[in-house]
Amino acid sequence: MKKLVFIFFIFLVLNNNKLLAYSSEPKSFISELVTEAINVLSDKSLSDEKKTNVIELIAKENVDIKALGYYTLGSVRKSLDQSILEQYNNLFEKYFLKSLTSRLSEYSDQTFEVTGSEQKSANYTIVFSNVKGETKSPEIKVNWRVYTKNPNKPLIRDLIVEGLSLAKTQKEEFASILNSNNNDVAKLLDRLKEFINN
Amino acid sequence: MTKFKLPFVAFTIALFLSLSPTQSKAEKECFEKVSRSVFKFNTALDNALLGPVARLYNKLPQKVKEGTGNVTSNIGRLLSVPNHLLQGNVSDAADSFGAFTVNLFFGIGGLNDVASAYLEPTQEDLSQTLGVYGVKNGCYFVLPVLGPTTVRDTAAMVGDTFLDPFATMTWRQKEVLNETFNKSNYVLYKGADAIDFRGDNDTNIESLKKNSIDLYAATKSLYLQNKKNKIENSTGNEEDGWGNLDK
Numbered sequence: 001m002k003k004l005v006f007i008f009f010i011f012l013v014l015n016n017n018k019l020l021a022y023s024s025e026p027k028s029f030i031s032e033l034v035t036e037a038i039n040v041l042s043d044k045s046l047s048d049e050k051k052t053n054v055i056e057l058i059a060k061e062n063v064d065i066k067a068l069g070y071y072t073l074g075s076v077r078k079s080l081d082q083s084i085l086e087q088y089n090n091l092f093e094k095y096f097l098k099s100l101t102s103r104l105s106e107y108s109d110q111t112f113e114v115t116g117s118e119q120k121s122a123n124y125t126i127v128f129s130n131v132k133g134e135t136k137s138p139e140i141k142v143n144w145r146v147y148t149k150n151p152n153k154p155l156i157r158d159l160i161v162e163g164l165s166l167a168k169t170q171k172e173e174f175a176s177i178l179n180s181n182n183n184d185v186a187k188l189l190d191r192l193k194e195f196i197n198n
Numbered sequence: 199m200t201k202f203k204l205p206f207v208a209f210t211i212a213l214f215l216s217l218s219p220t221q222s223k224a225e226k227e228c229f230e231k232v233s234r235s236v237f238k239f240n241t242a243l244d245n246a247l248l249g250p251v252a253r254l255y256n257k258l259p260q261k262v263k264e265g266t267g268n269v270t271s272n273i274g275r276l277l278s279v280p281n282h283l284l285q286g287n288v289s290d291a292a293d294s295f296g297a298f299t300v301n302l303f304f305g306i307g308g309l310n311d312v313a314s315a316y317l318e319p320t321q322e323d324l325s326q327t328l329g330v331y332g333v334k335n336g337c338y339f340v341l342p343v344l345g346p347t348t349v350r351d352t353a354a355m356v357g358d359t360f361l362d363p364f365a366t367m368t369w370r371q372k373e374v375l376n377e378t379f380n381k382s383n384y385v386l387y388k389g390a391d392a393i394d395f396r397g398d399n400d401t402n403i404e405s406l407k408k409n410s411i412d413l414y415a416a417t418k419s420l421y422l423q424n425k426k427n428k429i430e431n432s433t434g435n436e437e438d439g440w441g442n443l444d445k
Binding site: 067143157173195 | 408410414427432433435437
C-alpha cells in the first residue's frame with residue numbers, strides 16, 4: 001500500500017512539473033505558457049475553481065509578481081519598513097492573482113500566435129504576439145516583457161496590449177491613490193484589501 | 199466677425215496654454231475634483247446607455263458590424279489626409295486618400311475594406327500633428343460625454359472640425375458634387391463610430407471597470423499612453439523605469 005501511495009505521489013509531482021516546465025527561450029516560453037493557459041481555460045471538464053487554481057499556479061511560477069509589485073509601488077517602496085513591504089507584497093500577490101484570473105476567464109475563446117521577439121537588453125526581451133477571438137473581432141497585438149536575467153528561468157514582468165502597458169497603468173493607479181492620501185501606504189493597503197475581499 | 203472667429207480664438211488660447219512650459223507635465227490635472235465628478239457621470243452614462251447599446255450592437259450579424267466599422271474607418275481617413283500633409287508625410291496622405299477612394303467606389307461606399315489588400319493607411323488627427331511639432335499635452339481633464347482629454351487635444355478636436363472634409367461637408371453643410379449633407383449625418387457618423395469602438399472593446403472596458411482600484415487613474419493612464427504612442431508611432435515597449443528596478 002505504501003508503494004502505491006508513493007507511486008501516486010510521484011505521478012502527481014511529475015504531472016505538476018510538466019505543467020510548470022516551459023522552454024527557457026523567451027519566444028517558446030511565452031508560446032508554451034499561453035497555449036497551456038488557454039487549454040486550461042477552455043477545458044470544459046474542469047470546474048471554474050480548478051481552472052483558477054491552475055492559472056494561479058502557472059502565474060506564481062512564471063510571472064515575477066514581486067518585481068511587478070515593486071514597480072507598481074514606485075519609489076515609495078524605498079522608504080518603507082520591511083514589515084510593511086512584506087504586507088504589501090502579500091496583498092499585491094493576492095490582488096494580482098484575483099485580477100488576473102478574473103480577466104483570463106473572459107478570454108478563454110482566444111487563439112494565440114507568437115510572431116517574434118526583440119532583445120531590449122541583457123535583462124529584457126519583448127515577445128510579440130497576436131490574440132484573436134473566435135468571432136471576427138479585431139486581432140489584438142499583445143507584447144510580453146520577459147525578464148531574462150536568469151536565462152534558465154525567464155519571468156513575465158509586463159503585458160503590453162496594443163501599446164498600453166498594464167504594469168504602467170497599475171503603477172499610475174497606485175500613484176494616484178498615494179498622491180491623494182499624502183503618500184500614506186496604509187490607505188493603499190486598505191484599497192487592496194477591499195478589492196481582495198469583494 | 200465671422201462665425202469661425204470664436205472657435206479660432208478658443209483654439210489659439212488653448213494652444214498657447216499647451217505650449218506654456220508650466221503645463222508641460224502630462225500627468226498634471228487641470229481640475230481633478232471636477233474631472234472625477236464628470237468621469238463618474240460618464241461612467242454612469244456608459245453603464246446605463248452606451249454599454250448596453252454596444253452589447254446589442256455586438257449581437258448584430260458580423261457582416262453588419264464589419265460594414266459599420268469599415269464605413270466609419272473610411273470616413274475617418276478623410277481627416278488623416280490633411281494631417282499627414284501637415285506632418286510632411288505626402289505618401290501617407292496619398293495612402294489615406296487612395297484607401298478612402300478605392301473603398302468608396304469599389305467597396306460599396308466603404309462597406310468593404312477592399313483597399314486593405316494593397317494599402318496600410320494610418321489614422322492621424324490634429325492632436326497627433328500638434329504633438330509631432332512638439333506641442334505638449336497641457337493639463338488633463340474629462341469632458342462630459344466625450345471623455346478624457348487634454349488642453350492640446352481639446353484644441354485639436356475643434357481644429358479637426360475645420361480640417362476634416364467630412365465635417366466641412368456635413369456640419370457646415372458645404373455642397374460637394376451637387377450633394378448637400380447636414381449636421382445629422384455628422385452626428386450619425388460620430389455615434390456609429392463610438393458604438394463600434396465601444397462594442398469592439400466591450401470585454402476590455404468591462405474588465406477594466408471590474409479590476410481597477412482607481413478607474414479614473416487607470417483610464418487617464420491608458421488615454422495618455424495611447425496618445426503618446428500615436429504621436430511617437432511607438433509600440434509602448436520602452437524601458438519606462440524597469441531598468442531601475444534591478445539596481
